[in-house]
Amino acid sequence: MKKRELKNLLYEQVARIGKAVSSPKRLELMELLAQGEKTVETLTSELSIDIKLASAHLKALRDARLVESRRDGKYVVYRLSGDDVAHLWVTLRLVAEEHLVELQLALQRMVASPDTLAQVGRADLLEQARRGEVIVIDVRPQDEYDAAHIPFARSMPLAEIERRLKGLPKTRDIVAYCRGPFCMLSDEALKLLSGKGYRVTKMLDGVAEWQAAGMPVERSPGV
Template structure:
């Protein structure tokens, strides 16, 4: 039988570890973490991207802070949040990968969306092979701040909400590979379909800059 000291020790440790689980137990907090893998963001920017009110966004961020998953700094009149460490970025992507492996509904949702958008999709390996050719344009449709925080070499940036008005910047004589925030982002397919509907030959790469970096380490 365990003595009281041992029980208290174990209970204290598991209670602390449970704070991580609590922080992750919300679809909106997971979405916020996904956004922050792309780079630091203000509360206001997170609210716009997630469709939450400022108040609700702040409450979710507070829970994430209690688990020490995010940190905040002040930039003049704005509070800026980021993931606390690189290991938390890795943890988020590991969680996503496990979810895709273990929850069949995730792949079903992704495949159904790909089919509904009627776009050509590429794997990382297929995109890499295509990029060895000279007749390829790589298009990053994330917001400019995310692009500046880190992007695939030679990618040009046209944010998704500017793409339709900036179509003249996308060449018609090259194949286009489009990427955004990764597996959980719908914008890659939207941008790809828009390009194909306007005379381009575009492919959807539903992978993030993080996924791309991880893939290159295997080459």
């Protein structure tokens, strides 16, 4: 094989990844699967698209070896093919945030009040949570928490917060997190808890961002 042909082949192979992640819905699929494996039906519901379209997007990701699937009874379950794929999503988002003013403005609209953001670094937050000085709550669904979560975080899915308020003392600061900067579950938790008189902020990190920064995560027993 000639050198030019070889170089063309090399770049073509890398371009397969670029083509696979060139769809907004596929990026959202990557973000969701970074939380843990999910069935096609769950992904379809989360993305508000039909199964046929979801399957087509998943096929494109699978053809690029970014996701894998397994059968569980009558369901097909998808997962990322490695932690590096979750890191790829985080890296793409960070580059976009750095260079695209439109994305920066959109994110600013999501965080209308900067004082609702936790002002502590990752290592300090982890140490404060370890000492019990702050309560970190994971407001994602339970299965995502089980797959991986920030150490010392409590699982408190958004749908269950209101009936579990007795377990949250008002004497300590609370930090909520969900799937990352584009996730709005923590915003809803923030609104609910602050309305009940809790001192609560949110952090933009999800588990994928936390891991990409080299921070440790924990998994529930049996996962």
